[in-house]
Amino acid sequence: MALKDLMELIRAPAVLTVLGDAIAGATAAHGRVGRSGIAASASSAGFYAAGMALNDFADADLDRIERPERPIPSGRVSSGKALGVATALTAGGLAAASSAGPRALRIARPLAACVWFYDLIGKKTALGPLSMAACRGLDVIMGAAENGWRSAVLPAGAIAGHTLTVTQVSRGEVHGTSRVAAVSAAVMAIGAASAAVVRGARSGRRGGTVGSVIGGAAFLASVLPAFVRAARDPSADNARDATRRGIRGMVPLQAAFAASHGSPGGAVFLAVIDGAGRVIGARRKQGDVT
Template identity: 55%
Template sequence: MTRVADYLDLVRAPASLTVLGDAVVGALSARGSGGDSPLRGGALAASSVCLYSAGMALNDWADADLDALERPERPIPSGRITRSRALAVGAGLTALGIGSAFAAGRASGLVSLALAGALWAYDLVFKPTAAGPVVMAVCRGLDVMMGAAGPGWRGALLPAGAVAVHTVAVTAVSRGEVDGSTRVTGGAAVAASVAVAASGLLGG
């Protein structure tokens, strides 16, 4: 019997906290404090969490065979959740994320469509390729821009770029999770993180 805890494990629920700030940063950079209503902020935060969680479920659906060898404790290879159910969770959360973004405004909704497309493309096509980290970076950058969508959106380009660069570094390092990474990758990730931190000094 599948438990709620199994679904939370599938979507890496604790990790979804890492995206809550994306849309907030985008909105604040575009329109400043008080520029958006709390309802809009809540809808955007919900959209970010739903789309991130959808990506996690799709990741496990796409990697089920590989996980059976490298991560047998995960929900699908351990038999706690079927592969078809994981796909249904990913599709359902994608729809919820897009719906929440449109509830925040048409402009944010349109950006969420691009974000959802990038998420699905990453998990189904690009993840094992050299372009994987870049596509994931596009996802996180679009998450920031989803919050910025509307008046003043150009003000969020620098924060979105910073988040994207940081994501490239983290994703590149994470690809060595099982077999290890290289000194070059590690050094580049450190340099990127320092650059991203320095970029904060350029903001208001």
Template identity: 50%
Template sequence: MTRVADYLDLVRAPASLTVLGDALVGALSARGPGGDGPLRVGALAAASVCLYSAGMALNDWADADLDALERPERPIPSGRINRDRALAVGVGLTALGVGAAFAAGRRSGLVSVALAGALWAYDTAFKPTAAGPVVMAVCRGLDVMMGAAGPGWRSALVPAGAVAAHTVAVTAISRGEVDGSTASTGRVAVATSVAVAASGLLGRSNRSAAVLGGARYLAAVLPGQFAVARDPGAARARDATRAGIRAVVPLQSALAARAGSPLATAALLGIEILSRVLGRRRSTGDIT
């Protein structure tokens, strides 16, 4: 019998917390604190979570045969959820995510359609190719721009690029979770993360907040990436991937601070703490 916990494993529930800040950062960067009402921000956060969770379900649906060999503990190969049901979850969550984005506004809804298309393309076609990390980065960049859609959207291009660049680095390392990565991948990831932190100083920004936030982001992401650069084995790649997924929240906090919103920065700090607590309490499943 399929349990709720099995569905939570399928969609990597703890990791969904890492997308709550994407649209918020986009909206803050485009229109500043108070530029968007709480109902719109809430609808966009729901859209982000639904679309991210859809991507996780579709990932396992598309990789069911491979997971049977490499990750037999996952919900589909372990028999806890059948493949057709995983596809239904992915389809349903995609529809919910796009619907929530349209509820936030027509422009955000249109961006969500592009995001959904990129997400499906990644899971069904691009993931095993060299373009995989770039397509995944496009997904996260579009998630930020979904919040920015509307007046002032160009001001969100730098934050969206920062989240996308971070995603390229994390996704590139994640490809070595089973067979190991390479030292050069670790070194490129380190350089990318430093550039992402430095991007907070571009444009009209709160410089002191950007410096502090960037330093905190680097403290979260660099140790794992340096470890891969020294020892690119599978275990190091898995640890760096987990750290990289969680490090997007400190990055979002830095970008919210850059946009001049202490309230959003504090809220994202709370999300980061909650994510870590939930991650420690879970005895099964993963976020990768």
């Protein structure tokens, strides 16, 4: 398997959008990222990449009709190799979680199961958006697990809620979405950004307030226009664009929560990640991050 094909299979640029889940959780727990937060972020990346490979394995027959350019239907990657990649990356994610600590590993196990459930079963049912949201919520909780997961309930809920509505929009990438799904995504985005800003204001730190406002504003600027366009015209093209922006917009939302919990370093790191993701996304000629 060529490296280029592997990177397309796992949607490598999109993996950047998941690193901040654990950072948002870790900073909520004790105001900094720490060693366990870094290890949890690595675990998140492994699970996300595994989920992308597993997605293409599960959708191989459908993609031959709807997305023949993808690695499996185009013949560049076999279904067996895609499943092997997903299995290896899941194992890597569990190993990284183990290095974060025993509590993180306890969250990582159901998280890994949730990823596999979504791709193999849940995606094609009414449970699809809920199971995807659960994956992202657990991802945030994993980052906080070693230092008290309850402190991360707010960012976990906001990120999970945003994921839920974006996943609903993504179901219309081929045949068009619905206005209700697009409007719901816009309303949820406003709510998620507001939660981060309110948390920053309550922190009592000027930096937390300013950082959360900047991150929240960047998040809304990234996602709201696409959701509004999809609400006005719920075509497949607009659904795909809203989904891409909804996924990439996760990073400034994560940064807003990191800042709100007193971690300017975490917020700046995520801002750099966001910038790198935008540059990579602008240069991509084919494939998608959805």
